[in-house]
Amino acid sequence: GGExxxxxxxxxxxxxxxxxxxxxxxxRADEIEGLTVTLVDEANLTRMEDADRWQTLQVRGxxxxxxxxxxxxxxxxxxxxxxxxxxxxxARARLVDLATxxxxxxxxxxxxxSPRRYSQWAANQxxxxxxxxxxxxxxxxxxxxxxxxxxxALPFPSGIEAAPWSDEYGCCWLxxxxxxxxxxxxxxxxxxxGKYLPVSSRQPELAWERFPRADQxxxxxxxxxxxxxxxxxxxxxxxVYNHKPGTLAYERKGLIEPRHRLETPLKSGYRYFWSxxxxxxxxxxxxxxxxxxxxxxxxxFTCELSSIPVRNYYRFVVH
Numbered sequence: 006g007g008e009x010x011x012x013x014x015x016x017x018x019x020x021x022x023x024x025x026x027x028x029x030x031x032x033r034a035d036e037i038e039g040l041t042v043t044l045v046d047e048a049n050l051t052r053m054e055d056a057d058r059w060q061t062l063q064v065r066g067x068x069x070x071x072x073x074x075x076x077x078x079x080x081x082x083x084x085x086x087x088x089x090x091x092x093x094x095x096a097r098a099r100l101v102d103l104a105t106x107x108x109x110x111x112x113x114x115x116x117x118x119s120p121r122r123y124s125q126w127a128a129n130q131x132x133x134x135x136x137x138x139x140x141x142x143x144x145x146x147x148x149x150x151x152x153x154x155x156x157x158a159l160p161f162p163s164g165i166e167a168a169p170w171s172d173e174y175g176c177c178w179l180x181x182x183x184x185x186x187x188x189x190x191x192x193x194x195x196x197x198x199g200k201y202l203p204v205s206s207r208q209p210e211l212a213w214e215r216f217p218r219a220d221q222x223x224x225x226x227x228x229x230x231x232x233x234x235x236x237x238x239x240x241x242x243x244x245v246y247n248h249k250p251g252t253l254a255y256e257r258k259g260l261i262e263p264r265h266r267l268e269t270p271l272k273s274g275y276r277y278f279w280s281x282x283x284x285x286x287x288x289x290x291x292x293x294x295x296x297x298x299x300x301x302x303x304x305x306f307t308c309e310l311s312s313i314p315v316r317n318y319y320r321f322v323v324h
Contacts, residue, residue: 161224
């Protein structure tokens with residue numbers, strides 16, 4: 006078993022040398038109005054000390070440098086002659102102000118896929134593995150772009166200060182409506198956790214809160230110069246594996262209404278995490294709220310997080 010896992014990790018590391026995460030991010034960044042990005046891919050720059058690299062780029066007319074790389078690609082799983090192995094990938098991004106050399110941002114991003122047998126991963130010269138890694142790259146690149154260029158500080162309530170008796174309590178940014186958000190105390194973990202509420206269809210109609218709420222309107226007018234813009238919604242659904250988000254099972258962008266009936270079926274008996282966000286046009290370009298999630302439990306007691314903590318995903322189970 007250990008030899009199999011080791012060989013898969015070696016293959017993944019070989020692939021990693023050829024992965025160009027920067028190009029994935031630039032593809033998404035080019036879609037953002039008002040943003041100009043240039044790929045600088047020179048071997049001599051990578052050999053320089055940070056200060057010399059920043060000075061060289063500044064002389065060439067750049068204001069900021071974004072460094073991106075895949076730091077981990079591994080297959081985690083069991084043992085035996087044909088173990089189940091789950092793909093796990095980590096990417097890191099940092100943004101540096103070239104004039105001062107100050108690091109403005111550093112963040113790690115994670116991607117996972119549900120487990121498959123080693124024989125499945127390795128079949129056809131690792132075709133399934135390669136396609137999974139490509140999906141991971143696309144997802145990681147999208148998450149980096151979202152965090153760096155779309156999720157700016159927004160001047161309206163996130164929901165973290167909602168009173169326990171209010172409809173917004175327990176929701177960061179937006180609340181789910183169908184299935185609703187429900188909490189229960191877990192004796193196993195000692196935390197209040199979200200319930201996996203059942204949906205009776207493999208293609209359920211999911212619904213969430215319309216944006217903006219009354220208490221968010223003033224802030225939205227501020228970033229949109231007094232006009233309430235047209236709002237569209239994005240939706241994501243992940244399979245749950247070992248209490249963590251696995252494969253991205255479903256995604257839709259640009260939904261007109263805060264509801265959506267799935268166009269392809271989910272799997273019966275499976276648990277799912279789900280989230281959604283509101284996107285709109287503002288003076289500074291296209292903006293989105295952070296992906297919605299539960300504020301309970303939340304160790305930092307804030308909705309201003311770079312990624313959703315595992316315990317804080319909205320969730321449901323397909324019966």
